[in-house]
Amino acid sequence: MIEKKKLRIINATNRVISRVGIAGTTMRKIADEAGLSTGALYHHYKSKEEILYDAMDRSLSVSTRMAQETKQGKYNREEAIEQIGKDLKKRFNKIDENRIQFYLAQEAILGNEEILRKFGDKYQSWIGHVEELLQRIYEKQPTRYNKALASLLIGSIDGIVMQVLLRGNTVDIDDICEVYNQLLLEGIPALLDQWTE
């Protein structure tokens, strides 16, 4: 029961954050969005900080879970890459979630240790999954550059998300997915050949 209320509050909080950012999020806006009074918020949470923390935690968990889904498939190389392309497009189109992730990153960079640690975990696990994926679909000997490659592949997704947020529809997402696809199909193998020769 109490959990239901809490969920309502953090959902409201995330909607508010996506609209006005973390700094612009006030208790009154959260209360209004959740259909509660400001006082009621304090029955479920001790402070604004706790609410924000829970809301951010939830957002990060969702995005971490999404990142981990990459590995799920057990297809061959072409199928796997095709699947990645689809996931990618979905990711680029979740504007609201991307905005929130972006605000959270900000919060972390500003010195919120808790959130920073969560981001660290998320990237570490994500990079690990991508490393595995690389090894699985390219079947090459792992080298010391595999982690860096994974990091770069992930970074390019984040970077494109940033461009989509900043430039809106002047970014052609389909073309970018196609390039990403070709990169995985042709570019990466050429790269890997270089190191493993």
Add this chain to the structure above:
Amino acid sequence: MIEKKKLRIINATNRVISRVGIAGTTMRKIADEAGLSTGALYHHYKSKEEILYDAMDRSLSVSTRMAQETKQGKYNREEAIEQIGKDLKKRFNKIDENRIQFYLAQEAILGNEEILRKFGDKYQSWIGHVEELLQRIYEKQPTRYNKALASLLIGSIDGIVMQVLLRGNTVDIDDICEVYNQLLLEGIPALLDQWTE
């Protein structure tokens, strides 16, 4: 003379922004950082908004200029790519500037039209330069995917910057530069071949 004071204020503002973010930047903090009283700030600027705008404008100009420097070189492919690698490393190490860029991006995403437009201009010009570069060093027929490729190459830089900010020294910058290098040397050509056959 008055410009000197303005510059002092702007520099102080950028230091404050890099420390506490744009939302956390108050007139009092700027005044303290600049060694002035709050009232004095209003001699040189009509409002906080103007100060922030000038400070952001300056940061963005610097980063836009940096982005444009990419094209300067008149080397052959290997030399050009080597140069890019060096620039990249420099870029990754400018932590403070990267933080500010990140805060500015947030400001833009939150609805600051002026800043958003500047980011749009910056990316457009940057992508243009990278497109030219691609054509110059690979000497292939341009295809409809060239812009997307440029966008992706730039995005991957932003994404890595984000990881550096979020994960600190768990990202091995040298390795990433090496991978980026190999990508340009081996990966991209393999990609371009695909489209121009």
Add this chain to the structure above:
Amino acid sequence: MIEKKKLRIINATNRVISRVGIAGTTMRKIADEAGLSTGALYHHYKSKEEILYDAMDRSLSVSTRMAQETKQGKYNREEAIEQIGKDLKKRFNKIDENRIQFYLAQEAILGNEEILRKFGDKYQSWIGHVEELLQRIYEKQPTRYNKALASLLIGSIDGIVMQVLLRGNTVDIDDICEVYNQLLLEGIPALLDQWTE
């Protein structure tokens, strides 16, 4: 309930205004006078302007109503004039209300359109009532000068109020009422005769 608080704030505001004028009225003074914190004022009103507006509106309504009461009587000439004399004296003695009216007039003259309009309405209605009264008690043909006469009779009240405020007890209110009385009994009829012959 909430209206009760608003009334308390408005009353406090009017006390403050009567003490220090509109320009000297600060939120802190209002809050202190009402026994509240400054923040609490913003629960009931969105801004200082709204508080001042409500306070001024209330003062003006009261004075407008007072002005309109003149017509009520259904007496003969002597009784009506006697009644006017009594009303006059009461009006002169409401020092605080007169002060506030005076401050409001200044506010209007300084360019507060809303208040200016209300004053316009008040005078228009007041002059109309006096015109009717003149016609009723003197039973002469109305001439083009009736409106001007009404305006002058009203103006002389305002002017005396001003003198009372500025000169205090050096103005003998009883004598002035007596003169006003005689003016209505003997002076005005002689005037009207002049125009209707």
Add this chain to the structure above:
Amino acid sequence: MIEKKKLRIINATNRVISRVGIAGTTMRKIADEAGLSTGALYHHYKSKEEILYDAMDRSLSVSTRMAQETKQGKYNREEAIEQIGKDLKKRFNKIDENRIQFYLAQEAILGNEEILRKFGDKYQSWIGHVEELLQRIYEKQPTRYNKALASLLIGSIDGIVMQVLLRGNTVDIDDICEVYNQLLLEGIPALLDQWTE
């Protein structure tokens, strides 16, 4: 020399006051209007209060002098009354001066003792002059009501000025002057007869 600068400052001050009121008058506005720097004001005056005082003093002196001019004439009744009518019209049309007078009255009522005393002096002298005038042109025995009558005649002028300021061109000044004229020609004699019988 120094007096010339002081004059420039108080003229500038009066222009500013007439535009934005006493409370809205700032040192910077005075300095700008006078074509000086704020610092320069302090070479001639020790404080804002002194400047305002001098400016107000000057305005009040001018208006007191104007009030005293009434007596100058040495005409018969009709000529004197005609002259009064002309003066009246001039007075009503000096909008800027009337505004300033009004603001000064405010200042006095708010507790500025110095200004209050000056107003007291002005009215006392003005009333005295009008009393003399009444006696001269009507040649009746003076009664205890003469002072009150003078006060009322002066008050009605102030009251009309107030209406002109508040209602602008909806007051027909010519009509009012005509009524005032008739009041002096026919109304006042009828009044005086009453008391001296």
Add this chain to the structure above:
DNA sequence: GATGAATGAGCTTTCATTCAT
């Protein structure tokens, strides 16, 4: 004398938090 940058108190307003109901 003259300048205008600098000061700092005090203004209106916002907002996390508390608490009587």
Add this chain to the structure above:
DNA sequence: TATGAATGAAAGCTCATTCAT
């Protein structure tokens, strides 16, 4: 539990006044 009025610190900003030049 729930409400929303109340608190008070801190924000952006204004302005009389001072003072180095």
